[in-house]
Amino acid sequence: MSIKPTDSELEILNILWTKGPSTVRDIHDVLEKSKEAGYTTTLKLMQIMLDKGLLKRDASNKSHVYTANISQEKTQGQLVQRMIDNVFNGSASQLVMQALGNYKPSTDELNEIKKYLDEMEGTDAKKKAPKSK
Amino acid sequence: MSIKPTDSELEILNILWTKGPSTVRDIHDVLEKSKEAGYTTTLKLMQIMLDKGLLKRDASNKSHVYTANISQEKTQGQLVQRMIDNVFNGSASQLVMQALGNYKPSTDELNEIKKYLDEMEGTDAKKKAPKSK
DNA sequence: GTTTGTGTACGAAATAATTCGTAGAATGAA
DNA sequence: TTCATTCTACGAATTATTTCGTACACAAAC
Incomplete structure (x- = not known):
């Protein structure tokens, strides 16, 4: 049972580990400072990470709030x-x-x-x- | 200027660093011990690594001899x-x-x-x- | 010679990662 | 209500990696 986040996934995980629970918008704003990135690209990445079990989320609000699911x-x-x-x-x-x-x-x-x-x-x-x- | 060998490429590099100049056959024989691998798969990988500049080769014999091109x-x-x-x-x-x-x-x-x-x-x-x- | 084995080259399928466009739901003004 | 904004979902193009089949060259053995 071994995970293997890609570099892009690691970038997102790092932000989540640092800032705690965040929306896609939060993450995207941070990423944008250091690289080109479309909003839906970040969204899609995080959805896939959710699928893979790397993240979990609270979908009770319109803006879903994501958290790292691995320490x-x-x-x-x-x-x-x-x-x-x-x-x-x-x-x-x-x-x-x-x-x-x-x-x-x-x-x-x-x-x-x-x-x-x-x-x-x-x-x-x-x-x-x-x-x- | 920064290289980024994939895991498969790293396996091959490790063998070359350990054993020195080798043919595809040599490499493949080593790989086969630890994993499933088709011969032409190994060949293709090494050809691509040559393209990328990760390896160099001596093609003067029928069996080409490859060497790591990065330390x-x-x-x-x-x-x-x-x-x-x-x-x-x-x-x-x-x-x-x-x-x-x-x-x-x-x-x-x-x-x-x-x-x-x-x-x-x-x-x-x-x-x-x-x-x- | 012909057959068999060993090699390279190369096209292309299969898989994975990344990117983005578009559709449509929900929200909040005007 | 209507318009603009902000969000999610999702299909699909793009690119990279890995895999393998097939074709063909060459040499040794028959």
């Missing part, structure tokens, strides 16, 4: 997983180092990551990272 | 970059932590990453990681 964290996890498998031959640390070498995070970010690593080391092969529900 | 490291870098932008709203450290939380690398891998981080910290805004040519 940001879970989606990120699955996409990262896929990238590790398909692009890094299964090596998470390879991905991590590529991300770091490529990106050069700030010292603050570095420290955050190191802290995270230290915590992991302590717990060794115990369980997964803590997650706030 | 593994550069491709990984671009894909990671894209994921950071599209999925993690620009935060590399978010990606890193998702990768780690999700995957639970071995202690060895953890140490490798930490070492890498330490090196980065020392050199602060210098340049990219050393690469053996």
Whole structure:
């Protein structure tokens, strides 16, 4: 059971994750700022995403209100997983180092990551990272 | 100037990066082990990849020999970059932590990453990681 | 020679993603 | 009510990806 949103779908999901429940108009207004997009194109996309189960909606008003139906964290996890498998031959640390070498995070970010690593080391092969529900 | 191989194309690239120059037959034999695939399907894919500039080939023999025309490291870098932008709203450290939380690398891998981080910290805004040519 | 095997080229079907036009329902002015 | 606006639904064109059949070239084996 694995989802695979397209790039366009991801754009919409990102907006929904950030802004919360939104109408097609809301989403479209955001998209328009960064790209050409027809209103009905956005509408159709979101209808298809509804079909696929990526979104859910409240249709009790004239303007339907859409919400993401998959969590940001879970989606990120699955996409990262896929990238590790398909692009890094299964090596998470390879991905991590590529991300770091490529990106050069700030010292603050570095420290955050190191802290995270230290915590992991302590717990060794115990369980997964803590997650706030 | 940014490439975007599809999943199928990435499978082929991975094989080429691992095994070096190969014929369609070579690639197809590897693919067949993990999935259904017709020979001419693989052939066509590789021809299209040639068109796109993802591969190059030596056609001097009856069996043409293909090679990846884009480097593994550069491709990984671009894909990671894209994921950071599209999925993690620009935060590399978010990606890193998702990768780690999700995957639970071995202690060895953890140490490798930490070492890498330490090196980065020392050199602060210098340049990219050393690469053996 | 002819047959068999292995290869490339290429057209085209099948599927998926994206885009948009048009129709018609609902709402709110004028 | 009539007009303009705003919305959904939906059909359909466009483009990209994946798949495969068929044709034909070439070489080795018979």
